Amino acid sequence: MEPRISPEIGDDAAFYSDIGRSLRIRRKELGLSLRVVAASVGISPPMVLKYEAGAKVSSATLVQLAAALDCLPSEFLNVPDPYEQPMIRRLVSAWSRLPNDEARTAAIRLIETLSSDAASPPQSSDPKRRVALRDQNHEAPAIRFGQSAAPKDQPKRRVS
Known part of the structure; x- marks a missing residue:
């Protein structure tokens, strides 16, 4: 076909x-x-x-x-065969060599952890580090109602 x-x-x-x-x-x-x-x-x-x-x-x-x-x-259905992808074949081959259910469960947990880490930006309890991480991920800072968007070290402008 x-x-x-x-x-x-x-x-x-x-x-x-x-x-x-x-x-x-x-x-x-x-x-x-x-x-x-x-x-x-x-x-x-x-x-x-x-x-x-x-x-x-x-x-x-x-x-x-x-x-x-x-x-x-x-x-x-024009669905690509996943086994045609080299990475999938390697994964299936490695999976079949795992010795027991305990090893397979550990592999699943590792993949889930890696995939959830990739989906969410890194977190830090240090506020300065959080700002650096936010800037690294190009996220806009959150501004609360009534708060100025100007950084604290810059004076706020008055509009008359």
Whole structure:
């Protein structure tokens, strides 16, 4: 199957049209008739034709169609195979070598800690350090109602 550009999010017609096109291409690659595919799924040949034309197809039917066409349902959805990514393969390979559940639990905790640290800026109890960290992260300082935005070392301007 050749790769396609996925439709815009929320564009159901394009989404189901892409699925239908993939179904038809796969069926023809295998040299199967509508009748054979329909019989193996338990639907009528005209229904297979409707799916190939872009009619909405349920996930259960899509799974059955994929089995009849000897492929994975994700192949019709234009979803990249995560195992094609080298980092994912390395992670899965390392995971499979972990000796026990205790090691796997520790690995999960480490990944969760690293991912939550990356999502939130570093914190400090030292106010000067917090300002430096805030400036480093390009966050605007919080200004409370009635408070001037001018730094304390600069005089406040009077507007008359």
